[in-house]
Every structure is written in structure tokens, then in C-alpha cells.
Amino acid sequence: MAPRANWKGFLRLSLVTCPVALYPATSESEKISFNQLNRQTGHRIKYIKVDQDTGDEVPNEDIVKGYEVEKGQFIEVTKEELEELALESTRTIEIDEFVDKADIDPRYLIRPYYLRPDGKVGHDAFAVIRETIREMNEVAIGRVVLTNRKHIIALEPMDKGLVGTLLRYPYEVRSEQEYFDEIEDVKVKKDMLDLAKHIVNQKAGNFDPRKFEDHYEGALVELINQKRAGKMIRPKERPKGENVVDLMQALRQSVGREGSTETANAPKKSAKKPRKAASGQKEMLMPIAGKKQAKEAGTKKQPAKSQRRSA
Structure with a gap:
């Protein structure tokens, strides 16, 4: 429906x-979302609307829109006036x-x-x-x-x-000039451009959004499932950017790498089935392998005074 x-x-x-x-x-709606919690109690955080000066909570029916014309001075605009x-x-x-x-x-x-x-x-x-x-x-x-x-x-x-x-x-829409004006005018050499175009041709394909996977969303699912199982979470080493010294050499190496990757992948297309792209949060957060063991592990790890699990 x-x-x-x-x-x-x-x-x-x-x-x-x-x-x-x-x-x-x-x-x-299918993306994983988080709630804010009180670290001390594990309870969810609730937001209330209060008067800035008195600190008193204000019910929704008493809240109106206002445009600030000067510091602390507002012009009230009603819903009926906007309509x-x-x-x-x-x-x-x-x-x-x-x-x-x-x-x-x-x-x-x-x-x-x-x-x-x-x-x-x-x-x-x-x-x-x-x-x-x-x-x-x-x-x-x-x-x-x-x-x-x-x-x-x-x-x-x-x-x-x-x-x-x-x-x-x-x-x-912001003007691009305030961002692009300081970019230097660089004359790109023909041989560099030819190599770059060759790399593009090796990567040529048809746009199909179904072949793209949200790796961050998948990593979130893995993290949540590991914490549900009571596993220790260890930080991974952050990737470091490479400083390109010789641009021409980097282009040549890129051409060679793309060519070898293409050759290596060709005969293995049917050998390994690609991962199915995640279709939704409910489907992604599957029960942990060994449901009974996972439940026991979760019970064992659970503190007596809180329902939260932490790594």
C-alpha cells in the first residue's frame, strides 16, 4: 500500500x-537511527519546550511563530495569516x-x-x-x-x-565564485590527460543504483550485533592519505592497477556471489548466530542495575 x-x-x-x-x-525510515540516552541511567532523553526567561514548560497550543526584527523584539505571525x-x-x-x-x-x-x-x-x-x-x-x-x-x-x-x-x-543557491576564485589555473599536459582518460575508460559502466552498497550502514549493523553479543569492540586503524609526489607516476601506476584488477576479476565472476545490498533496517538486524547462546551471553553481560549493554 x-x-x-x-x-x-x-x-x-x-x-x-x-x-x-x-x-x-x-x-x-530504513536507515538505522539512534536515541539519546542518559549515560548514568540508560533512560531515553526527553525534550520539552520551555520559556527562555521563566524556564516554565509551554504547551503546544501556546507556541506561535515569530520573526526577530531586533534583538529580543519579535513580530508574531499566526498560522491563519500564513495560510x-x-x-x-x-x-x-x-x-x-x-x-x-x-x-x-x-x-x-x-x-x-x-x-x-x-x-x-x-x-x-x-x-x-x-x-x-x-x-x-x-x-x-x-x-x-x-x-x-x-x-x-x-x-x-x-x-x-x-x-x-x-x-x-x-x-x-550560493555563488560558486567565492569558492572557486582561488583555484589556480593549471595547464594539464596532454600525456597526463590521455592517461587519466584511459583510467576512466577502464572504469566505464552503466549507472545501476542496485550495485551500490551502503557500507557505513552495514558497519552499523555489525557493530550493533557485536554489542548485542557482548563482544569487545576494538578501534580500527584510520586510513592515511597518500601524498602524491610524482603525478605522472601515479597515473601510470593507476593504469596498471586498473588493468590487473580487471583481468583478475574476469574469470572469478561466478566463483563468488556478491553480497546482497541491505534492503532495510529490520531485515539487516538479524538474530545473532546461535540464538540461544547469544541470549545467554547477553544475559551474562547485562549489569544488575541497568538494561543497557556496553562494550
Whole structure:
């Protein structure tokens, strides 16, 4: 079942309108997350909202938004006032123009959403808008209001639906000049460039996100399982960066290493099955081998006055 829609409203191209729903296309819920604990008791930390001056706890219904105009002076803005600002467009994604996808600077991309018809009506109008964008081979640019703010959204067809990517406004993107101005103008020699291009050709492939594994997430799972088993955790030696003295020699060695790696890996493709990429936190945190022994080990290691385990 699809997750709950973040937004529901209408998609409009001139006079063609259809009801749509907007869903998040990505999720962080499968990543391992930690709670903050009191080291002395092992209890979770709870955050409360307090008045900065009195120290008294403030209930949610008494908390309002305020903009600081001067030090210690605020202008209060209510939820109703914020909603009133964009009242007309809060429920409509209006397509303003069509642009070439290559014209969209990647720095302006924020996050993707899935867009589909909402309910049983409007599928015909949705299909007309979707196929028009597909036939034009361009990206539709519109506006949408989420969490009381108006965003730019870029719409592209995907299968039977649309993918809408929120875009940043120009004032949100920093200029590259303040970071790049001090980079020296270096003339790269042709033989160095040829060697570097050869390395690139040896690494050429097709982008497939399924072959990439989150090694840090895997290491977290291993660490948690080791601590569950009561094993001693020993710090590993940190990798040290190498100082490249002879750039040309480093390039030649890189070419040789990539070539030998490619040759060595070729006949062993079917010999060792690659590790399956982790699909989620619940699946990754599997019971430790020897469930009964692990449970006994955990009980043995558990202190009498705390439920936490430490290495």
C-alpha cells in the first residue's frame, strides 16, 4: 500500500485540470537511527519546550511563530495569516512553462515526489497532461504550496505517472565564485590527460543504483550485533592519505592497477556471489548466530542495575 499523500489538489495545464495526489519518492525510515540516552541511567532523553526567561514548560497550543526584527523584539505571525498568503494556489499545481531538462542546474534540485490521479475521476485529463509532457520531451515547470511555502516543481513522466522534483529559488543557491576564485589555473599536459582518460575508460559502466552498497550502514549493523553479543569492540586503524609526489607516476601506476584488477576479476565472476545490498533496517538486524547462546551471553553481560549493554 502506498504511503499517505503529502499533498492533494489539482494539476492544471491551461484549461485542462485533474485531481492529483503528491507522494514522497524517497525515504529515510530504513536507515538505522539512534536515541539519546542518559549515560548514568540508560533512560531515553526527553525534550520539552520551555520559556527562555521563566524556564516554565509551554504547551503546544501556546507556541506561535515569530520573526526577530531586533534583538529580543519579535513580530508574531499566526498560522491563519500564513495560510492566507497563498490561499489561492494552495490546492493547485499550475504549469507555467516547458523547459529543456539540460537547462536545470542540478544545484537547484531538492527532492522528488510521485504524482498520480487522486480517486477514480480525472485519469483521462491526467493522461493528456502526462503524454503532452512526454511528447514534448521537456520538463513542465509549475508551482506548488507545501507546508505554507510556495515551491517551484519540475514535472516529468515516469511510466504511468509523473515525477515532480522541488526546485530551489535563486537566493537559496550560493555563488560558486567565492569558492572557486582561488583555484589556480593549471595547464594539464596532454600525456597526463590521455592517461587519466584511459583510467576512466577502464572504469566505464552503466549507472545501476542496485550495485551500490551502503557500507557505513552495514558497519552499523555489525557493530550493533557485536554489542548485542557482548563482544569487545576494538578501534580500527584510520586510513592515511597518500601524498602524491610524482603525478605522472601515479597515473601510470593507476593504469596498471586498473588493468590487473580487471583481468583478475574476469574469470572469478561466478566463483563468488556478491553480497546482497541491505534492503532495510529490520531485515539487516538479524538474530545473532546461535540464538540461544547469544541470549545467554547477553544475559551474562547485562549489569544488575541497568538494561543497557556496553562494550
